[in-house]
Amino acid sequence: MKLSGKVAIVTGGSRGIGKAVARIFTEEGADVVITAREDSRLQSTAKQLGVIGFAGDVRREEDVENVVKKTLDKFARIDILVNNAGIFPEVRPLHEISKSEWSEVVDTNLTGQFLFTKAVIPHMMRNGGCVVNVSSDAGLRTFENFEADAYSATKAALIHLTKTWAIEYAKYKIRINCVCPGIVETDMTEPYLRTEADRAMAVAEHPIGRIGRPEDVAKAILYFATEDSSWVTGAILPVDGGISVK
């Protein structure tokens, strides 16, 4: 068991990639706290996986501090943070994006990661720790007709912040790494994978010849959360069936 004795917080852990991370971390012996806004789904996932669910909105600093406090009250330490919660906006060109749509994505996908990292770092400074950021291929390169500018901007910023935080906190034995998934089958991508034609197009994008499963990304995140990666910090790992090298 690679994570026995470790305490992990997984944001956006109620479904999709976050849920797969919570499952694999639990299988490896970690005590896992998952967080998300919708409490009923969060508690049902927590029960199913045998983890703890503390509801909260990553955009609200008081919610973030509350999740961290409750985790410390229960487990007295935090070793791993997976900054996974995120949203994908309605697709439209830049000149049609409203300020409120823009801000909602930035607040969730970027300010949320800042708030959670800021809240856990002082506790990790005692024993060391790991932060894994979930960015996207959309943060690494552009895609024609992608039309989700706020999303791309937040994911690119998270890649840069991974490197910035890695340098800043290496002296405290806190490692900060990042995964960049391609298209993974979750609620987020379901609207774009409804027809056979859409699905075939998505599959064709990936040189490996299939779209991703949440477990594909969870296994890469597990690597960054364990001692297997003890000499790795500031790394940006595409987990994308090869899209990023096309």
Ligand SMILES: NC(=O)c1ccc[n+]([C@@H]2O[C@H](COP(=O)([O-])OP(=O)(O)OC[C@H]3O[C@@H](n4cnc5c(N)ncnc54)[C@H](OP(=O)(O)O)[C@@H]3O)[C@@H](O)[C@H]2O)c1
């Ligand atoms: N699926 C893909 O193809 C793909 C590709 C590249 C990167 N990613 C990234 O991977 C991460 C997970 O994506 P996913 O596909 O698993 O998405 P998902 O299935 O839509 O799940 C998103 C999770 O984030 C939570 N969440 C959303 N807004 C939140 C907020 N303001 N506060 C707290 N929790 C919030 C959701 O719960 P509530 O709605 O209850 O809050 C849910 O648990 C995201 O950062 C996404 O950008 C996904």
